């Protein structure tokens with residue numbers, strides 16, 4: 595069957611998001627477990643709860659459209675999750691591992707922000723105002739999560755640098771000076 599237009603593309607994007615969110619529901623508990631910082635662990639757990647709601651919001655939309663949410667695998671998220679698990683396997687010091695986990699999580703958030711932005715614009719053009727509300731609610735939560743991660747990164751990155759300084763005296767600061 596040929597693709598009929600924007601509506602089909604919209605449903606396709608939603609299926610992609612549904613797959614992405616479900617992959618995250620599986621990945622976030624592992625990221626929480628790998629986090630050394632209590633705050634970061636809590637942040638991943640909070641976002642897991644939100645992610646479950648994101649899945650439910652998408653299910654609501656599919657129900658209203660009378661479409662199945664299944665049938666697509668988000669390979670973009672698959673790649674991001676894979677990169678995240680590579681980080682977990684590395685033999686990093688605690689704060690360095692956390693800094694890497696934050697980097698992986700922010701890539702995920704930016705991917706979702708882009709996807710929800712696109713989907714909510716499609717919904718708007720298609721006149722699906724109820725969907726717009728649901729998609730924008732999720733979009734806001736993804737943005738908030740990204741901002742929280744940026745805040746956490748400030749503290750954790752400097753801890754990571756201190757760990758390095760303790761192990762290799764002089765090197766971290768010299769490197770920092772070079773950058774400055």
Ligand SMILES: [Fe+2]
Nearest residue numbers: 615645648706
């Ligand atoms: Fe999400």
